[in-house]
Amino acid sequence: MPLPRLFDAALDRLVLPGYSRLGYLARSAGWTSLPDGTLTGRTVAVTGASAGLGEATVAGLVRLGADVEMVVRDRGRGEAARDRVLAAHPGARVTVARCDLSDLADVRRYAADARDRLIALHGLVHNAGVLPAERTETAAGHELCLATHVLGPFLLTRELLPLLRAGSPPERPGNPSRVVFVSSGGMYTASMHVDDPEFLAGRFSGGAAYARTKRMQVVLAELLADDLAASGVVVHSMHPGWADTPGVAGSMPAFHRITGPFLRTVQQGADTAVWLQAAREPGRCSGVFWHDRTPRPTHYLPRGVESPAERAGLWALCVDATAA
Ligand SMILES: NC(=O)c1ccc[n+]([C@@H]2O[C@H](COP(=O)([O-])OP(=O)(O)OC[C@H]3O[C@@H](n4cnc5c(N)ncnc54)[C@H](OP(=O)(O)O)[C@@H]3O)[C@@H](O)[C@H]2O)c1
Secondary structure: OOOOHHHHHHHOOOOEEEEHHHHHHHHHHHOOOOOEEEEOEEEEEEEEOOOOOHHEEEHHHHHOOOEEEEEEOOHHHHHHHHHHHHHHOOOEEEEEEEEOOOOHHHHHHHHHHHHOOOOOOOOEEEEEOOOOOOOOOOOOOOEEEHHHHHHHHHHHHOOOOOHHOOOOOOOOOOEEEEEEEEOOOHHHHHHOOOOOOOOOOOOOOOOHHHHHHHHHHHHHHHHHHHHHOOOOEEEEEOOOOEEEEEEHHHHHHHHHHHEEEEEEEHHHHHHHHHHHHHHOHOOOOOOEEEEOOEOOOOOOHHHHHHHOOHHHHHHHHHHHHOOO
């Protein structure tokens, strides 16, 4: 039986119970599982697929029958992850492709290669993520969180649009191609700061840069959803709660130590990203922010809601920064 709506919302607002494995266990008791084979015939690309939630998303997608393109920045780590997926799912159809999402030239190179190799894409999961200790710039001079979470995914979505459109032919409506941004509940703590997207002003904090760009991902999903409304491609964002991954253990050791027993497994954290590719409901809407298979508010207070000028500023930033 689904969780009563008020109880579900209370878990969400209290953060720890909702984001931890307790929230997942309480909510998932009311879910019907998607049958194996739901994604047969569909091809989905997952970025940051060499570890953590990305690898678990790949495993969840192949369990449902999808062909999966594992997009990784290090081929060795990617192939090791692929071998773990194949050991658990013998016969799964997975390819490993190299792409550093923070490097716009590499994103262009990878997308051109994907357009040569693939006939269509039915899904794209923007999962690659970083939480740097210090302000770091990419070769093109962009702050690393901005490049990895926002500029790279924006460019990749646009470059892969011909494949995503081919996955949603107008003569077969009802099951559109789906782009999903894996954001974070941390985005609730931040506004976008489009006036200083490269985090040049003030003292740099990796956590703040992470939260700002995770907020940008949620707004960008809404903007792309509008932009692609007529294309047969839907765009969503989601947050996974708190899951026990190499990233959390390495970037936030104190948090990992304290919350350890309550953290979700990677499968639990990846569940909504997989579900968004496969379930009917997210195929019928676009531009929605999800957690545990349920639409969630993007703000809890009116203060901090993005103005039209800030939203336009984010779009202009992405278009300008990714122009060839
Ligand atoms: N775990 C959580 O509780 C949690 C909570 C909220 C949001 N998230 C989000 O979930 C996503 C996955 O997080 P995680 O916890 O699984 O992190 P993780 O264990 O650190 O894994 C991150 C993955 O992203 C890849 N990556 C990083 N930078 C990349 C780049 N420039 N190009 C391509 N791939 C890159 C990493 O590749 P390498 O193997 O080469 O390092 C790795 O495969 C992130 O977007 C994160 O913000 C996670």
